Amino acid sequence: MSSSVPSSLLPPSPAPSTPRPGGAQRRYKLETEIVYTESPDQYRSSSVPIYQTATFKQASGSEMGEYDYTRSGNPTRTQLERHLAKIMNATRVLAVASGMSAMDVIARLLRPGDEVIAGDDLYGGTNRLLKYLSTNGGITVHHVDTTNVSAVTEKLTEKTAMVLLESPTNPLIKICDIPTITRLVKDVAPGAIVAVDNTMLSPIAQNPLDFGVDIVYESATKFLSGHHDLMAGVIAVNDENLAEKLFFTVNATGCGLAPFDCWLLLRGVKTLAIRFEKAQNNAQVVAEFLEGCGFKVRYPGLESHPQYDLHWSMARGAGAVLSFETGSVETSERIVENARLWGISVSFGCVNSLISMPCKMSHASIDPKVRAERALPEDLIRLCVGIEDASDLVDDLKQALFLAGAVKGEPAESS
Numbered sequence: 161m162s163s164s165v166p167s168s169l170l171p172p173s174p175a176p177s178t179p180r181p182g183g184a185q186r187r188y189k190l191e192t193e194i195v196y197t198e199s200p201d202q203y204r205s206s207s208v209p210i211y212q213t214a215t216f217k218q219a220s221g222s223e224m225g226e227y228d229y230t231r232s233g234n235p236t237r238t239q240l241e242r243h244l245a246k247i248m249n250a251t252r253v254l255a256v257a258s259g260m261s262a263m264d265v266i267a268r269l270l271r272p273g274d275e276v277i278a279g280d281d282l283y284g285g286t287n288r289l290l291k292y293l294s295t296n297g298g299i300t301v302h303h304v305d306t307t308n309v310s311a312v313t314e315k316l317t318e319k320t321a322m323v324l325l326e327s328p329t330n331p332l333i334k335i336c337d338i339p340t341i342t343r344l345v346k347d348v349a350p351g352a353i354v355a356v357d358n359t360m361l362s363p364i365a366q367n368p369l370d371f372g373v374d375i376v377y378e379s380a381t382k383f384l385s386g387h388h389d390l391m392a393g394v395i396a397v398n399d400e401n402l403a404e405k406l407f408f409t410v411n412a413t414g415c416g417l418a419p420f421d422c423w424l425l426l427r428g429v430k431t432l433a434i435r436f437e438k439a440q441n442n443a444q445v446v447a448e449f450l451e452g453c454g455f456k457v458r459y460p461g462l463e464s465h466p467q468y469d470l471h472w473s474m475a476r477g478a479g480a481v482l483s484f485e486t487g488s489v490e491t492s493e494r495i496v497e498n499a500r501l502w503g504i505s506v507s508f509g510c511v512n513s514l515i516s517m518p519c520k521m522s523h524a525s526i527d528p529k530v531r532a533e534r535a536l537p538e539d540l541i542r543l544c545v546g547i548e549d550a551s552d553l554v555d556d557l558k559q560a561l562f563l564a565g566a567v568k569g570e571p572a573e574s575s
C-alpha cells in the first residue's frame with residue numbers, strides 16, 4: 161500500500177493493541193480487545209469523538225487532506241471500522257447503513273448471468289433482495305438446504321459467483337458446515353465468493369473468516385450494537401482487492417454509516433461480550449424449559465439439535481435466538497399475545513427479550529407458497545432472549561403458555 165493513500169482509505173490494521181504509548185504491543189483476549197479502543201485523538205479522549213461533519217476543509221486547492229467528505233470517509237467511521245477489524249480478525253471492515261445495505265453492497269459484485277447459491281432458510285429481507293436480483297438483475301438464485309453439503313455442491317457450476325450462508329439460519333436455526341462448504345466451493349468454482357451472514361452469533365461466538373470464507377457480514381442492528389437504538393451493517397474481509405471493490409460501492413452509493421451511528425455502535429460493541437454471555441445463558445434456560453414442556457425447540461445449545469456437534473466445532477456459543485413450534489397457528493398467536501415481559505417485535509440481539517412469529521413478521525415478505533415449499537412452519541415462534549433475570553423470563557412464558565392453552569397445570573407467578 162502506497163504511503164500516499166490517505167489513512168481513511170487504508171485497511172485497518174488488526175495489529176496488536178498498544179495500551180501505553182511506546183509500550184509493548186500485545187494481542188489480548190477477545191473480551192479485552194472489544195473494550196479497548198485505540199484513538200489518535202489529540203486530547204486523548206476516552207471515548208472516540210463524533211466528527212459530526214459532512215465536509216473537511218483542505219489546506220489548499222491542490223493539497224488534499226485525509227478526509228474530504230463524510231460519504232467517502234469520516235474519522236469516527238474509521239475508528240469503528242478499525243476496531244471491528246480487530247475483533248473480526250479482518251484486515252478491513254466497512255460500516256454501512258444497515259445489514260441489508262451490507263448485503264446490497266456485496267450483491268453489487270454480481271453480474272447478469274451469475275449464479276448464487278443460498279439457503280432455503282434465510283432472513284426474509286435477504287430472500288427479498290435475492291428475489292429482486294433474480295427478477296430484475298439477470299441473476300439465477302438456487303435456494304438449497306445448506307445443512308446438506310451435497311445439496312450445495314450439486315448446484316456449483318462455472319457460473320457460480322457467490323455462495324451465501326447463514327449459520328445458524330434465521331429463523332429455523334439450521335447449521336451448515338462452513339469450512340467444508342468453503343473448501344469445496346474453492347475447489348470447484350475458485351472464482352466464487354463465499355459470504356457468510358454471521359448476525360445470529362456475532363464475532364464473540366463465531367468468526368467465519370477463520371474458516372477461509374471471503375466475506376463476513378452482519379446486521380450490526382442486532383448483537384453488535386445490542387440496544388435496538390440504531391441500524392447498521394458491517395462487512396469484513398481479508399482481501400484488499402475485494403475490500404477496494406466493496407469500498408467503491410459504499411462510496412459510490414453513499415451507504416457509509418453516519419458519524420453518530422458509528423459512535424453509538426462503537427459504544428454498544430464494548431459490552432458485547434458481557435451482554436452476549438448473559439443472553440446466551442438465559443436462552444439455554446428458556447430452551448431447556450420449553451423442551452421440558454414437550455415442544456420441538458430449535459437451539460444449538462440443546463443436545464437434541466440435529467447439528468449440535470457441527471455447531472460446536474465452529475462456534476464458541478449457542479447464541480440467544482431460538483424457535484419452537486406449537487402445532488397450531490392460533491395457539492402460537494395466543495402465546496405471543498399473552499407474553500408480557502417478552503416484547504412482540506422483530507429483530508434480535510437486544511438487551512430486551514422479544515417474541516415473534518416469523519411468518520407474520522420478519523419473514524412475511526416471503527411468498528406464503530414459497531414458505532410452504534421450504535417447510536417454514538406458520539406456527540413457528542421465535543424467541544430472542546435478552547439479559548433480564550432468567551426466572552422472570554421463564555415465569556412470563558409459563559403464564560403465556562398456560563393462558564394460551566398450550567400447557568396444562570397452574571399458571572406461574574403472573575400477578
Ligand SMILES: Cc1ncc(COP(=O)(O)O)c(C=O)c1O
Pocket residue numbers: 258259260261283285286326330357359360378379380381382391392393
Ligand atoms: C440474519 C439477518 N441478516 C441480515 C439482516 C438485515 O439487517 P438490517 O435489519 O440491519 O438491515 C437481518 C435482519 O434484519 C437478519 O436477521
Ligand SMILES: N[C@@H](CCSC[C@H](N)C(=O)O)C(=O)O
Pocket residue numbers: 283285330505506507508521522523525
Ligand atoms: N418490516 C421489516 C421486517 C424486519 S425483520 C428484522 C430482523 N432481521 C428479524 O429477523 O427479526 C422488513 O420488511 O424488512
